[in-house]
Amino acid sequence: MTSPIDGLFTDLQSTLPEGNISRDPKDLTSYAHSKYPQFKGSPHSVVVHAQSTADVVEVVKLANKYRVPIVAYAGGTSLEGNLSGTDEGRSICLDLSRMNKIIKINEEDSDVICEAGVRWNVLNATLKEKGIPLFFPLDPAPGATIGGMIAQGCSGTNAVRYGTARGEYILNLTAVLASGEVIKTRQRARKSSAGFDLTKLFIGAEGTLGIVTEATLRLAPVLPISVAVVSFPNVHSATSAVTDILKLGASIQCAEIIDDIGIRAMNTYGKSTTKWQEADTILLKYQGSTAVMLDSSKMVEGVIAKHGGYSYHYIQDEAQAQVLWDDRKNGLFGVLQSNPGKKGFITDVCVPVSRLPDIITWCKTECAQKGLIAPMTGHVGDGNFHAFILYGNEDEFKAAQEIVDSMNHKAIELDGTCTGEHGVGLGKKMYLTEELGEGTVALMKTIKAALDPLNLLNPGKLYPDGVPRPSL
16 A cells, blocks of 8 residues: 555656655755754655745645645754654655745835745845845845745844844745645735735744745845944943944944854954954944944944943944954854864844843853853844854753753743744744743634644644644
């Protein structure tokens, strides 16, 4: 008797072009994991490489026929077990990375239509190569794709100026529902008050309500930038300074905090020729005309003096500024190089900005007490911070897990969230009821049940266990 997976595989072979389907054990395992090692995913049954929305529709229809769940994949940069197959060992990994076409650039309207597998940094590089003075301002990890960014509700270093994926930079999207139906959430107009905002329903849903295949993205004008670096005696003074700077209306695009461990790694492995003070440090990115940036820099210098800031460096050369910012974006790789044999447990939380010093100080104390090295970085302008807890053996890994668990509870206690931008997946779903309440979680499950009654789309992720799933 033919198994459902064998039947599914046979139908996929007859439906999709050759070379787009794999049952190679290496593929089944590798596509169940992120590029980062903290979650070991369960292998899939088959990997399918989609090349069009029509391909996705065919896969979804076959998933319905054989009752086999689908887990969407693109950049492979997610961190919370989002890519794992099911515990039952029956799942389709639907890889969208080959759907990487930039379909149309509407320069006059400052938007672009692209497929889900387009990487944000490739999109911005393409705009630059074409001489188009626009860019897509959401900037998560290098290599993240538009589909994954929408699924996770991403943001990045630019969030203090441009907001997150839940803002107005995703104008519409095309999604394949669990039934195989294709919908487009709205037209391309910059704003609309026609009906529900269904675009946002899919943002942060982690592929559990539908599979996003295309999106229209709003673009922002490229403005001249400069960068400032300033050291502080502690996290509290650094955060307080940034809060005051933002209140004064300085033209700030990014405001990042990096602790002494992170600065040491940047000094050792970064490409910048300047060696920075190994202290709690704020990186500011200014934007605007030369006059506006100089005025903002003077404003900042006046504020930081009141908070004990020192060694202020203002970098006007855009090439040097970009090198420094690249060193910040690639900082975790420098930390790993500084600690051979170690791996990193990466996590994030977000709290009201005024509580950021409390949770960073708490986390650093917890890690020190357990003897763990853990550089901290954060988007200090919006209260989001990341811990990169290093471990070299099973005991250290368990200690890191304990700290991360406590950190999530601590963030919620401080009126924050267990995740500012990494998403929920498997790793954080157990905190959602504490953060959102049973009623909100039950409503989320009601929406899930309405759109995906067979629970085929990325099952087991996002929605907490213990709150009943409604029967419709």
